[in-house]
Amino acid sequence: MSTHSNQYDIVIAGSGFTGAITALALHNCGLTVCLIEKGKHPRFAIGESSTPVADIILRSLSVQYDLPWLYDFSRYGSWQQSHPEIVCGIKRGFSYFKHHPGKQFSTDAGHTNELLVAASADDIMSDTNWLRADFDAFLVSKVKAYNIEYFDCTEITSARRSNRQWLFNINGPGNIPSIHSSFFIDATGSGILADKLFAAKSSAAGFLTNSFALFSHFDHLPRWTTLLEQNNIPTQDYPYDPDDSALHHVLDEGWVWALRFNNNRTSWGFALNGNDASFQKMKTTEIWDRMRATYPDIDHILKSGSLSPQPGRIIQTGRLQRKLEKCFGDGWLAMPHTIGFVDPLFSTGIAYSLAGIERIVQMLSENSNFDERLFEQLKEYEHITFEELKLIDILVAGCYATMQHFQLFNAWSMLYFTFTILYEQRRLKNQPVKYFLEADNQEVQKIVQTTYKDLLKLTAQRTISAKDADQFTSMVRERIKPFNTAGLLDPLSKNMYYHTVAAL
Ligand SMILES: Cc1cc2nc3c(=O)[nH]c(=O)nc-3n(C[C@H](O)[C@H](O)[C@H](O)COP(=O)(O)OP(=O)(O)OC[C@H]3O[C@@H](n4cnc5c(N)ncnc54)[C@H](O)[C@@H]3O)c2cc1C
Known part of the structure; x- marks a missing residue:
């Protein structure tokens, strides 16, 4: 030494x-x-x-x-x-709300446009936004x-x-x-x-995902649940308050993250599809304004808050993927x-x-x-790290391919939830784990690769019928069955998952 x-x-x-x-x-x-x-x-x-x-x-x-x-x-x-002096936020799970251009958010009794996946049983045991x-x-x-x-x-x-x-x-x-x-x-x-x-x-060579982000921190953004209540959208089936989670607004062009801290600050950003050529010549403010003009609820939320002093501006990234x-x-x-x-x-x-x-x-x-x-x-x-990145890439790329078809997005994203719960369970049982998200598990790889091919075939169709989407959902449900300890894609759950906390 x-x-x-x-x-x-x-x-x-x-x-x-x-x-x-x-x-x-x-x-x-x-x-x-x-x-x-x-x-x-x-x-x-x-x-x-x-x-x-x-x-x-x-x-x-x-x-x-x-x-x-x-x-x-x-x-x-x-x-x-x-x-308590180190600011953080409660993160009870992952929440997704699908918005359609020009329309206020709406859904139905089956929660067709919502997906809430609880990751913890209560606020005390909850994950956090740092x-x-x-x-x-x-x-x-x-x-x-x-x-x-x-x-x-x-x-x-x-x-x-x-x-x-x-x-x-x-x-x-x-x-x-x-x-x-x-x-x-x-x-x-x-x-x-x-x-x-x-x-x-x-470089970004070899990535399937192509996305970029615009983000900042905002103060005093209104709570999403308040807006839902004002619009008479029932929230009583929710496993937790979605403002106390990693809140995602799924758009046709990408998605929004809203991560709330307990000091009235929110990390807010758009992650957008870089394959959408219309963004290429636009300035940061033009993209920001276009997204706000397209989605009335997003505009409503943003206009009610203010930029936080730190960083005090909207930051735009280039292509996010790099290796x-x-x-x-x-x-x-x-x-x-x-x-x-x-x-x-x-x-x-x-x-x-x-x-x-x-x-x-x-x-x-x-x-x-x-x-x-x-x-x-x-x-x-090096091998492990590259394999893990590859698995994350395909899981994310499938999501970008389905953002306009929320049922497909929902079904595809269950691959991530299934395998992250599997990895979590192995760790909790002190079983040996080497690769993050089971990237070395051949069965996991086979399911992800095969399902991705099926997904691309489906999204390449001119139209995707309700029957197509149901069939894809059933196929994912069947494929994840050997690992699915949390009842993911159970039709009775209506996209509300209370119990994904790793079961031992
Ligand atoms: C848009 C976006 C959103 C994200 N959201 C999430 C999320 O919600 N959840 C999640 O788990 N992960 C998220 N991530 C990933 C997360 O940011 C990283 O996992 C995390 O920042 C990694 O921390 P780090 O300490 O390795 O690197 P960093 O946080 O990047 O820290 C690097 C440090 O190195 C310093 N530095 C830079 N260059 C030099 C130099 N030449 N010499 C000395 N110091 C230097 C920097 O100042 C900085 O302090 C997100 C990433 C992005 C880009």
């Missing part, structure tokens, strides 16, 4: 929750760590909705790496009890409290490796021109640094969200990142000499 300053076992770039938790866990494994952040906390960050799987992994990291205070953040109740500015800043305060070296407003300008040692030149207010380490972790959340330091290129051509090299690796991203649908990002932390901390703590064995494990890490 290294002893003198400016010399570390591991340098990590990027102090989002991924970089910070990795630094803390590796530190508690006895490694010397230096964390470098380009910006300064608290800072705005997107990507806020946790899931049951994310919470299971958070608890496991807390126990395994002796970070007891981390445990409380895995449920809304314990979070509120121990850290206000990342607060949560990430708190984690960094812990990094400092554990005496882990932390530099903010600092960037690595160049990296050189010789004799199994890195020499990083850095630029920041710390007056430290260079630091040394045996290993490097890129947790910067994009492929830019990996390209600069290691010439590892990031680095490699996940590691001599003396370095990249964390999952740095390696790649598909789309915010299904909120896979936090769980996927935490699963990566689990894998990486174990690998590096067991191989702190960073020798040949680590190289073999990194090859496997």
